[in-house]
Amino acid sequence: MIAAYLSLAADGVRLQVRVQPRASHNRLVGLHGDALKLQVTAPPVEGEANAAVVRLLASLVGVPQSAVQVVGGAKSRDKLVEIRTADSTRIATRVAELLARCKSASR
Structure with missing residues (x-):
């Protein structure tokens, strides 16, 4: 089963992401509804937060x-x-591993 935040694209994967700019750290913090929640230190000005997400x-x-x-x-x-990427499965597995770490760290 594919997670709600992930979909397969022609040449890779697509991720639904919720971004919190001007955070204290750059990190994945978990899920926000059906999206991955990322915190980035960059402000949402002139594409800086987008570049930080990338x-x-x-x-x-x-x-x-x-x-x-x-x-x-x-x-x-x-x-x-x-x-x-040519290996969509590896990306999906890696993201799932990172989310599992977020959940175990918050317990």
Whole structure:
């Protein structure tokens, strides 16, 4: 079963993301409804928060920044992010592992 925050794209995966700009740390904090919740330190000005989201997701899932792109919601906290990869299963598994860590850390 595919999680609600993840969908398969032609050449990778798409993630529904909720972004909290101007946070104290860059990190994945868990889920916000059917979206991954990310906190980034960058302000939502001139694409800075979007760039921080790209850097953070690339780092978390282990892909180059050039493989990550905000494809929807560029001026919104709710974004659609595409990760181009030949191994969609690896990305989905990695995100699920990261979420499990968030949940266990909050207990």
